[in-house]
Amino acid sequence: MPDVPDVTTENTDQSATEGTEHIATEGTEHIATDQVEDASVEDVPADAPIDETPADEEDVPAEDTPVANALQEFRDRLYTQFGDWYVVHTYSGMEKRVKSNLENRVTSLNAEDFIFEVVVPTEEVAEIKNGQRKLVKRTVLPGYVLVRMDLTDESWGVVRHTPSVTGFVGNSHQPVPLSLAEVESMLAPAVEAEVAVAADASDHKQTAASTKIEFTDFAVSDSVMVGDGPFATLHATITEMNIDAQRVKAVVEIFGRETPAELSFTQIQKV
Numbered sequence: 001m002p003d004v005p006d007v008t009t010e011n012t013d014q015s016a017t018e019g020t021e022h023i024a025t026e027g028t029e030h031i032a033t034d035q036v037e038d039a040s041v042e043d044v045p046a047d048a049p050i051d052e053t054p055a056d057e058e059d060v061p062a063e064d065t066p067v068a069n070a071l072q073e074f075r076d077r078l079y080t081q082f083g084d085w086y087v088v089h090t091y092s093g094m095e096k097r098v099k100s101n102l103e104n105r106v107t108s109l110n111a112e113d114f115i116f117e118v119v120v121p122t123e124e125v126a127e128i129k130n131g132q133r134k135l136v137k138r139t140v141l142p143g144y145v146l147v148r149m150d151l152t153d154e155s156w157g158v159v160r161h162t163p164s165v166t167g168f169v170g171n172s173h174q175p176v177p178l179s180l181a182e183v184e185s186m187l188a189p190a191v192e193a194e195v196a197v198a199a200d201a202s203d204h205k206q207t208a209a210s211t212k213i214e215f216t217d218f219a220v221s222d223s224v225m226v227g228d229g230p231f232a233t234l235h236a237t238i239t240e241m242n243i244d245a246q247r248v249k250a251v252v253e254i255f256g257r258e259t260p261a262e263l264s265f266t267q268i269q270k271v
Contacts, residue, residue: 070195071188078184083116083148084177086159087169092143094164095120099145102162114155117148121186124193140186144169151175218248224268226252231261236268 090098099118106115121140145165149155156173159165168175218224222238231252239260240249246265251258 067192067195070191074188074191075184078187079180081116081148083114083150085180085183086147086149086151086175086177087141088145088147088159089166089169090143090145091164091166095139095141095143095145098162098164101164102145102147102159105158105162109158111155111158114150114152115147115158119146119148119187121146121190122193123189140189146178146183146186151177218265218268218270223271224250225271226261226263226267227269228267229263231263235271236261236263238268 088098099120102115102118106112106118121144122137123140124135125138147159149159156168160167170176218238218241220238220241224236224238226232226234226236231254234252234254236250236252238248238250242248247262248265248268249260249262250268252261253259
């Protein structure tokens with residue numbers, strides 16, 4: 001009887017061989033994939049700092065304020081206007097009158113083409129008088145007026161012959177114009193004050209922190225009479241003043257002895 005090959009054994013061996021090759025191939029593919037993925041990751045030192053800033057976080061610009069916006073508009077306008085700025089000397093206390101007279105002359109003499117603007121620099125000052133605080137406008141440059149103009153013989157004559165004008169600052173016939181930086185420093189305070197006053201009006205209160213304060217009633221070392229409180233009718237000498245709080249520190253004379261006391265502006269009066 002002829003030998004019959006063992007088909008079962010042969011098939012089993014072939015299947016085992018194919019299974020081994022499949023496993024080997026699949027394992028090789030996994031290893032290759034892992035190597036590719038590992039190769040795409042950079043080695044990071046263990047002690048490297050960690051950036052905890054959110055990826056979508058961006059720098060937010062500072063919020064604009066009314067004063068900053070007004071000043072920027074003022075600068076933009078100042079540096080794009082026609083003409084140069086000159087300083088005109090006037091009689092003391094006549095600055096506003098000169099401004100009015102010169103503006104009238106510009107109109108009546110048809111000088112609008114070379115004289116563009118007349119300005120009296122001012123600032124807001126908190127003045128305390130008789131115990132009352134109020135905002136007043138004060139001239140920054142007493143005896144001077146700023147004029148923006150094209151300097152010609154005709155424009156020079158219009159300005160120079162305005163009543164209460166004594167002449168241009170500098171060379172009387174060939175004055176040197178101000179730099180724009182100088183003009184900005186003179187006029188910017190008025191812009192700030194205007195915005196502050198508008199804000200105060202809308203809030204019904206006075207909150208201009210940058211406003212200067214002047215006190216016109218008392219000064220340190222003044223001798224005053226106390227008109228109210230436990231020291232009423234006694235004389236005192238002011239040693240310190242707190243204008244913001246509207247109070248003073250003083251030395252009160254009691255039976256020939258000096259006693260320190262703190263008094264409000266409304267409690268004292270000059271002798």
